[in-house]
Amino acid sequence: MINLSEVHNILDYLDEIVFLLENVTVIYANKKAKEYFGDCEGYNIFDLLVFEKGSLLVEAMHTEKSVSSVNDDAIITFEDRIFSNRRGGWLYFKISYIKKNSLLILRDISEERNLQEVKLNISSLIAHELKNPIGVLLSHISELLEDEDDEENIKQFLKIEKQALRLNRIVEQIEYITMAQLGLYTPKxxxxxxxxxxxxxxxxxxxxxxxxxxxxxxxxxxxxxxxxxxxxxxxxxxxxxxxxxxxxxxxxxxxxxxxxxxxxxxxxxxxxxxxxxxxxxxxxxxxxxxxxxxxxxxxxxxxxxxxxxxxxxxxxxxxxxxxxxxxxxxxxx
Structure with a gap:
């Protein structure tokens, strides 16, 4: 039979941060928790952790309904940012609270979130930088078409306009696909x-x-x-x-x-x-x-x-x- 000490040793090998609570007081924290937040035991969890949206954990601890999802074992999950002095700033965490055992589990997803933001920013930058010259090009083509009388020139301008519009659609698709892949696109x-x-x-x-x-x-x-x-x-x-x-x-x-x-x-x-x-x-x-x-x-x-x-x-x-x-x-x- 595994004793409590052995359980603690096992939890120290996890990549997740684990807190065992008694009401709102931390009575156990694994090794990973101490790497992020220093000494933890004996502290009020809301004094120890600076949440961006602390109300999410309060709601999770005091209601049967999850702010995100609840499974049959009453595991409540949500995401929030938490400040870590030891890691030098705000970090994104996926947070799970197991009501039955008063167990709080944090998984650092900062790298995933930052990568998503970089991808979105790069795609948005590319789209933005291309949209402006394409818009200017289409505007000039429209002006040239208005002033042009030669039928052959008009045909050539229309061909250019057609390809510019096609390029504009491609740029929009890059922007929308990036948003969709990051879960930020809402169908209209x-x-x-x-x-x-x-x-x-x-x-x-x-x-x-x-x-x-x-x-x-x-x-x-x-x-x-x-x-x-x-x-x-x-x-x-x-x-x-x-x-x-x-x-x-x-x-x-x-x-x-x-x-x-x-x-x-x-x-x-x-x-x-x-x-x-x-x-x-x-x-x-x-x-x-x-x-x-x-x-x-x-x-x-x-x-x-x-x-x-x-x-x-x-x-x-x-x-x-x-x-x-x-x-x-x-x-x-």
Whole structure:
């Protein structure tokens, strides 16, 4: 039978900070706790720890309802910043309070949070720095079009405007995808002109379609759909570009859109059965896909992530060397 001393020795090996409380007084703190906050035992937990939002712990200790989540064992979890003199400032922690045992467990997530902020700041900076010159470019093109009478020049200006608008969409997608990956994107449903969106997406991947000499058959039986423009466009673009990319030359891709789902079917290399469960993993590329075309292995991971945000369901049907169909249902069953 393990005695209390042995339990304490085990807790000293944990990477998490552990406090055992009696009411609000610390009666035990493991080694990691002392590394962050010095001597702990005998102190009031609210005197020992300087919380950014101390009310979260108070609420956790005095209510049956969690500020974040409660499981069957009454483990209450939330996040807060706590000041640590020994670590030189404010740190982010994931905090768990086990009511039954008066146990407070802190996991330092500062590195994860700081990395997220850096990623967001870099992407936002890139987007911001590109948006301004693109906006200026579009403004100048508009002025040139107003003053131009020569038909050939007008055609050239329209081509430039078209590519500038395409670049602007890409910049916006970088910004939105970063926000989505960091859990900061909230879907905003609007009425979308489906045929116009499809034509826009196909225009974006026109170079790829031309390279494969592919034909995209469109079967669209709705004119408008209520959805988030960024999420729907990104899912549609990734699925269509993948379908064309992994098709054989002179093949076709069939796109179907109804009020209930999007279906993208190709007649390309397909996916081996044993690899289908892995295709939505970040950076994963199938054995046949690697040989067929270049890529990052992020496209389907982004599709899956955005589908989860929008509460969509994805179904995959594939036969190796025959073809693949992705079906995105707009509502999970």
């Amino acid at each position: 449903n609007v009425s979308i002109n489906i045929r116009k969106m499809v034509d826009s997406v196909l225009d974006d991947i026109a170079g790829l379609i031309e390279l494969r000499r592919a034909k995209v058959e469109k079967h669209i039986n709705i004119d408008y759909l209520d959805a988030d423009d960024f999420i729907l466009r990104t899912i549609l673009k990734n699925l269509l570009s993948n379908a064309v990319k992994y098709s054989f030359d002179n093949s076709k891709v069939i796109l179907k859109i109804t009020s209930e789902y999007i279906s993208v079917r190709d007649f390309g290399v397909g996916i081996p059965d044993e690899e289908i469960p892995k295709i939505f993993n970040r950076f994963y590329r199938t054995s046949t896909g690697v040989k067929m075309a270049s890529g990052s292995g992020l496209g389907l991971a982004v599709v899956k992530h955005l589908a989860n945000i929008a509460n969509y369901k994805i179904e995959v049907k594939s036969q190796h060397m025959i073809g693949t169909e992705f079906i995105v249902y707009f509502r999970k069953e």
